[in-house]
Amino acid sequence: MNYIIESQQESQRLEKQNALPQYSILEELKFLELDLNGKKILDAGCGTGTLTRTLAQNFHADISGCDASLERIQEAKILSKDSLSFFQADLTAMPLPENEYDVIIVRFVLEHTLSPHKIIHELTRILKPGGHLVVIDLDGLIFNLHHQDEQLGRQLDLLQKHLPIDLYIGRKLPRMLMEADLELSECHVQPMLFQGTELESEVENMRMRFFQCESMIKQIIGEDQFEIFTQSYTSEMRKAHAIFCNKFIVSGKKPGK
Template identity: 25%
Template sequence: MPYKGALTTEDWVRHLKDQAAHTKEHRHALYEKVDIHNKMNILDVGCGTGVITADIASLAKGHVTGIDIDCRKLDRAKPLVSDRITLLEADASHLPFKDETFDLVVLSVVLMHIRDKQKAVNEMARVTRKDGIVLATMEPDHGGALYYPENKMYPFFIKDVEEMGSDPYIGRKLKYLFEKAGLKTEIGMSIHDFDSMNNSKEQLKEFLNRFWIAEKLFLINGWTQQQIHNYKQEQIHLIENDLYFSFLPVFYAIGRKE
């Protein structure tokens, strides 16, 4: 998950690329579920550096519009612009589109960072055509996170998220937000964590790939390099010996406009 206060623009480029790769299997299963291949006009809300926007365009027949409020991330996405991909700087709470413009609206780990979540979902529903879909592929709920032994980075992550005005408990709110926007909603949960939990090699790979973010959080919270090194080695030992348990519920929502 993102660590907004700790990451520079360069860090975000790396993080979003890693996140897209890590979540590809989960997202693609949902894309199949909503028949993305036959959608002709798609909106990617909170497109960031455009990694997922390009992925969507590679699967769909139609046009993909990506929007983000951060012009720095959009600058990194500019090389993606083509006759099938358009990028705009825009606020999800004030979408610059006419009613019923898109047949699919997609967002991935975005709602947790939007202040007026209900207004944003209402806007997504507004610009979705009748019989179209709003798909939130991934929104975590850190209130259900489980770690044993203790994840010493976790309190720093929650502090960072809340200080940036983001909501670490958005997952449980998806159905309410979507239904209030008039969308007939199906809620589900990613099972990826269960798969990696039972595969120590995969779990270790994920830990090492993401540890650079943990290191940044430790440093801005006063840890020394030696403390960070010791913690990293402890975690590696636990994972290699199948002694570490970690679980974070990540929810999806498929909202159909009737």
């Protein structure tokens, strides 16, 4: 049940999401004190490669991206006009020797996977001593909504209890990096607030997220409840008028050097 979705709609969702100011990669990178110039960098779980391209446009570095989804990789290559290197790989078992990269950035991936610890350990293995692992993930996401719908509340309780993925991973990242024997070097929290037309874009983004995870949600709340759930959730988002989510930007250094 990992979040590896082979569908054109998911590529479109990622591109639209990254175009919203709340998901601005350049703003995220401003939080980091790392100098990325001259480094060997991996965008791990690169999706359609928006971060990979942003890095290439802003830094003189040796940059590549990888993802488990072949469709995402193909899309990333097309969008980058074949000017960047992308390869298919499972982050839980990287086909690479130790000590390969100076910096690895893993953005919006761990919150969707069943094995975040395994991925952190595997990415740490392929970092050079003194290299940095940067993790960017949300915290709370669907559970942040203030709603006044009892049935929706029961469905969200079920999801909170039974979802196999961790939507509260943001707050856990510092500890997870320390437990992987990385030295915590930076931890920032960026609040994301959606109002007006941006709220409408996030409503559409959320609706698409739900449809991408339809079978997982149906297994938890029931086949016949999915449509009711998505409709009441998006309707309550609009009624809330202001939606928020915290984005964690955390980095850890591999000891040595």
